[in-house]
């Protein structure tokens with residue numbers, strides 16, 4: 001997150017951190033995610049470059065994590081991945097991560113899923129096709145880079161507020177043109193000082209509706225971070241209610 005502030009996981013209790021371990025390498029932070037039900041984390045498809053060939057035993061998921069390289073047993077919950085479901089329409093042929101959405105079924109010791117606490121909680125999905133008007137302020141959170149070009153991620157969870165942009169503006173020639181599809185939306189800030197960045201992908205963009213927070217976006221891509229006319233691009237979660245309901249068997253999600 002560029003231009004944000006350090007936050008506590010209790011303010012974003014649905015945030016998940018996804019780690020990947022190579023054959024000969026240590027566990028490394030890979031992506032963010034969001035807990036949408038006790039056993040399911042929603043994230044970005046591009047977090048798994050090996051696609052359906054991804055070795056599940058190399059993945060681990062943490063909830064309730066404030067610091068990437070520290071373990072806090074009083075609030076963290078750790079999981080293995082039982083299932084990885086990547087959207088069949090995910091493609092990067094045009095370099096724009098269309099349908100950048102994936103589901104992880106998590107499983108902890110003793111077959112348990114996530115247990116609600118002050119640091120761990122599910123986020124609501126908005127009703128299918130619900131649209132918010134441009135200008136609405138939403139919140140992003142992640143462990144990603146604080147500036148484009150630095151090599152390290154943030155050690156601590158950070159948050160920031162960005163405003164939704166209209167689809168017309170974001171698909172105009174000054175912005176991303178036809179790289180941004182209807183499965184995506186853009187969010188940024190007027191001075192281009194606040195943005196998501198590398199390492200935040202997969203994580204949440206949440207917006208408040210009637211005093212409740214809903215997961216409207218998955219941090220997906222952008223040309224660099226905090227560049228002029230290059231806002232962050234987010235997967236439009238409300239296009240996928242049916243897909244999520246079908247894959248998870250969570251009927252309540254179809255209606256939102």
Ligand code: 4AZ
Nearest residue numbers: 196197198199201221222
């Ligand atoms: C990335 O590579 C990434 N500025 C995420 C978000 C943005 C750019 C890149 C948006 O994970």
